[in-house]
Amino acid sequence: MSLQNKNILLCITGSIASYKSVDLYRRLKKEGANVKIIVSASAGKFISPYIFESFGEEVFSDDAFKSPLSHIALSKFADVILIAPATYNTINKLAAGIADTLITLTVAASPDKIKVLVPAMNPNMFANKILKDNLNKLAKHNFYVVSPGTGNAACGDFGEGKFPEIEDIICDIEPVFKEKTLKGKRVLVTAGATREYLDPVRFMSNGSSGKMGISLANEAIKAGAEVTLIALNIDMPHKYINRRIKIINRSGFSDFKEALLTEFKKCDTLFMAAAVSDYGFKEKSPVKIKKSGNAGAGGILNVELIQNEDLLKAVSEIKKEGQTVFGFAAETDSIIENGRKKLSEKSLDYIFINDVSKDIIGGDENEGFLINKAGEIKRFEREPKASLAEKIIRDIAAQ
Numbered sequence: 001m002s003l004q005n006k007n008i009l010l011c012i013t014g015s016i017a018s019y020k021s022v023d024l025y026r027r028l029k030k031e032g033a034n035v036k037i038i039v040s041a042s043a044g045k046f047i048s049p050y051i052f053e054s055f056g057e058e059v060f061s062d063d064a065f066k067s068p069l070s071h072i073a074l075s076k077f078a079d080v081i082l083i084a085p086a087t088y089n090t091i092n093k094l095a096a097g098i099a100d101t102l103i104t105l106t107v108a109a110s111p112d113k114i115k116v117l118v119p120a121m122n123p124n125m126f127a128n129k130i131l132k133d134n135l136n137k138l139a140k141h142n143f144y145v146v147s148p149g150t151g152n153a154a155c156g157d158f159g160e161g162k163f164p165e166i167e168d169i170i171c172d173i174e175p176v177f178k179e180k181t182l183k184g185k186r187v188l189v190t191a192g193a194t195r196e197y198l199d200p201v202r203f204m205s206n207g208s209s210g211k212m213g214i215s216l217a218n219e220a221i222k223a224g225a226e227v228t229l230i231a232l233n234i235d236m237p238h239k240y241i242n243r244r245i246k247i248i249n250r251s252g253f254s255d256f257k258e259a260l261l262t263e264f265k266k267c268d269t270l271f272m273a274a275a276v277s278d279y280g281f282k283e284k285s286p287v288k289i290k291k292s293g294n295a296g297a298g299g300i301l302n303v304e305l306i307q308n309e310d311l312l313k314a315v316s317e318i319k320k321e322g323q324t325v326f327g328f329a330a331e332t333d334s335i336i337e338n339g340r341k342k343l344s345e346k347s348l349d350y351i352f353i354n355d356v357s358k359d360i361i362g363g364d365e366n367e368g369f370l371i372n373k374a375g376e377i378k379r380f381e382r383e384p385k386a387s388l389a390e391k392i393i394r395d396i397a398a399q
């Protein structure tokens with residue numbers, strides 16, 4: 001649970017989306033957070049504080065004079081002040097330094113605390129230059145803004161301003177608690193599996209889901225890096241990918257190679273977690289190969305495969321001073337020996353090597369060995385890919 005024992009002060013202001021804060025509250029609790037709640041006077045018109053009280057929470061009304069000094073106590077409690085939804089009114093008041101409600105007063109008493117704003121409003125209000133200027137101003141003062149979703153507002157207007165998906169909010173809060181060990185670094189991650197087409201409908205691929213690469217990309221974002229993910233046919237809903245990650249979707253070997261070599265020039269660290277096909281079809285039929293008339297004796301259809309270029313090697317050849325290349329390899333036998341060989345042949349800085357005979361491909365867990373340039377080996381026992389990625393990122397940042 002990513003927010004285990006974190007103290008979150010959930011401040012709910014008066015939007016048509018105020019009711020969504022109930023789901024957000026439940027999700028924060030599920031993640032292990034301790035939550036205290038302030039409901040603004042306007043929010044109280046949209047949702048009843050009784051909802052939270054029935055979950056056993058003490059709810060603070062937005063009247064600072066009802067419980068004197070609660071703004072100080074609440075500020076001391078909070079690791080993060082989460083204002084969700086955050087109205088046009090409250091955002092602009094905060095930017096002006098106004099402190100006339102319990103929410104704004106608590107924020108005023110918390111200059112060093114991280115504040116997360118989840119704006120939710122009509123698209124025209126969200127596009128208002130006054131709001132934009134004030135959000136930019138707040139961003140310089142420990143405020144972190146979760147981008148709203150795009151869609152139809154309650155009034156029917158279409159545009160940006162919707163309360164985001166709960167998953168997106170959680171994704172954006174988690175990084176707040178991480179040490180920014182990769183701040184200023186540009187990380188490129190590749191994930192998923194290439195597809196090599198035989199004809200317009202049939203392809204050769206492998207069972208890589210992209211989960212390991214996505215976990216690394218998410219952890220790199222949490223550690224403060226700027227992250228680009230080249231996603232190859234990934235089998236994971238995009239809601240599990242942090243929204244701050246720039247995603248480049250590719251499918252076949254040649255498109256992937258072009259994107260990889262272009263993006264590699266811009267990064268400090270490459271995690272090559274994608275499973276790239278070692279072979280492609282020598283010829284691709286422009287039309288679907290029919291069942292009848294193509295197979296030879298015994299129903300055998302012969303196709304020729306041709307070896308693809310080794311992209312890790314290609315990358316290592318253009319690698320500049322200061323760049324780090326982290327490779328992954330899947331082996332079924334002599335895994336340490338093969339890992340060492342690949343590390344040196346491809347001039348890698350690290351290789352994570354796993355034994356795919358252990359039912360790892362496509363799953364949620366991974367295990368294996370991390371070998372560095374100096375030949376040091378570290379064993380990682382089986383664990384969820386997300387926590388393994390966290391450890392790998394920590395190790396890399398510490399080097």
Ligand SMILES: Cc1cc2nc3c(=O)[nH]c(=O)nc-3n(C[C@H](O)[C@H](O)[C@H](O)COP(=O)(O)O)c2cc1C
Pocket residue numbers: 012013014015016017040041042043086087088089090101120121122125
């Ligand atoms: C029906 C209705 C819906 C509203 N929805 C929103 C909204 O989605 N976002 C917003 O910023 N303000 C919205 N407002 C306006 C705020 O409720 C109003 O500015 C209020 O003063 C906010 O107070 P607070 O920021 O202290 O909660 C709405 C008002 C009404 C009457």
